[in-house]
Amino acid sequence: MPNPFFMNSYLGKQILSLVREGDFAHAGEEEAIALALAPVRQDPDQLILDAGCGRGGTAAYMQAKGWGRVTGIDIEPNSIAYATQTYPEPTFLRCDISALAALDEGPFDVITLFNVFYALPDHEAALLSLAGRAAAAARLVIFDYVDPGHYQDDPLMDGDIAFLPNPVRLDGLGEIMEGAGWKLETIDDLEADYVRWYVALVAKIEAKREEIVALAGEGIYEHVLSLYAGLLGALREGRVGGALIYARMSGG
Numbered sequence: 718m719p720n721p722f723f724m725n726s727y728l729g730k731q732i733l734s735l736v737r738e739g740d741f742a743h744a745g746e747e748e749a750i751a752l753a754l755a756p757v758r759q760d761p762d763q764l765i766l767d768a769g770c771g772r773g774g775t776a777a778y779m780q781a782k783g784w785g786r787v788t789g790i791d792i793e794p795n796s797i798a799y800a801t802q803t804y805p806e807p808t809f810l811r812c813d814i815s816a817l818a819a820l821d822e823g824p825f826d827v828i829t830l831f832n833v834f835y836a837l838p839d840h841e842a843a844l845l846s847l848a849g850r851a852a853a854a855a856r857l858v859i860f861d862y863v864d865p866g867h868y869q870d871d872p873l874m875d876g877d878i879a880f881l882p883n884p885v886r887l888d889g890l891g892e893i894m895e896g897a898g899w900k901l902e903t904i905d906d907l908e909a910d911y912v913r914w915y916v917a918l919v920a921k922i923e924a925k926r927e928e929i930v931a932l933a934g935e936g937i938y939e940h941v942l943s944l945y946a947g948l949l950g951a952l953r954e955g956r957v958g959g960a961l962i963y964a965r966m967s968g969g
C-alpha cells in the first residue's frame with residue numbers, strides 16, 4: 718500500500734469514482750444531490766459554489782441540470798486538474814475553504830458542501846470564510862455525516878488518521894452559524910438513507926474487487942472494504958449519522 722494512503726487522497730477518490738460509477742465521493746451519489754437541491758430553485762443565472770468539489774461530478778451535475786453556474790473549489794490539486802479536464806462547463810479552482818477571501822468569483826447565491834464539512838477541523842472558521850463569499854440572501858446546503866454525541870470517544874480511523882475526523886455536532890450548530898453570519902433553517906435526518914446507501918456501497922466495493930485490485934493493489938482493496946464496512950457498522954449502531962442542513966445568510 719502506498720504510504721500514506723487515505724481516502725481523501727486523489728487515489729482514494731479515484732477508487733470511490735470507480736465504485737460509484739461517477740465522479741462522486743459522497744454518499745448517495747446523484748440521488749443525494751437531487752434530494753439536497755430539491756428545495757433550491759433552478760436558475761441558470763445564479764452563482765453556485767460547490768466547496769470541496771473533489772473530482773467535479775457534483776458541480777457538473779448541478780450545472781447540467783440547470784441549478785446555476787457552478788464554481789467548484791478544492792484544496793487538492795490533482796482533483797481540480799482532473800475536474801477541469803473532464804468537465805468543461807463549470808469553473809474549477811484550487812482553494813482552501815478557510816481561505817476563500819483569495820477567490821475572485823462570487824458572491825454566490827447557493828453554496829453546497831457534499832461530505833466535506835466532516836473533513837474540516839474548524840467549522841466556525843469555515844462558515845465565516847463561506848459567509849465572506851456569499852450573496853446577501855445566499856443559501857447554504859450542507860450534506861454530511863453527523864456526530865449524535867459520542868462519536869469522538871471512538872472515532873473511525875483510516876490507519877493513523879481519523880477516517881471521519883469531525884462529523885457535524887447538531888447541538889450548538891445554530892449558535893456557531895449565527896456567529897458566522899448564517900441563520901440555521903432546517904435539518905433533515907438522513908440516517909436511514911445513509912445506511913441504505915452504505916449497504917449498497919459495500920456491495921459495490923465487493924463486486925468491483927478485481928478493478929480496485931488492478932488500480933490500487935490487494936492491500937488497498939482490503940483496506941477500503943474494511944473502512945466502509947466499519948462505517949456501515951457505525952451508522953447501524955447510531956455512532957454516526959447523516960443529515961441535510963440548510964441555512965441562509967442572516968438578514969437575507
Ligand SMILES: C[S@@+](CC[C@H](N)C(=O)[O-])C[C@H]1O[C@@H](n2cnc3c(N)ncnc32)[C@H](O)[C@@H]1O
Nearest residue numbers: 741742743769770771791792793813814831836
Ligand atoms: C469526501 S470528498 C467529497 C468530494 C465532493 N464533494 C463529492 O461529493 O464528490 C471531500 C473533499 O473535500 C476536500 N477538502 C477537504 N478539506 C478541504 C479544504 N479545507 N478546502 C477545500 N477542500 C477541502 C477534499 O480534498 C475532498 O475532495
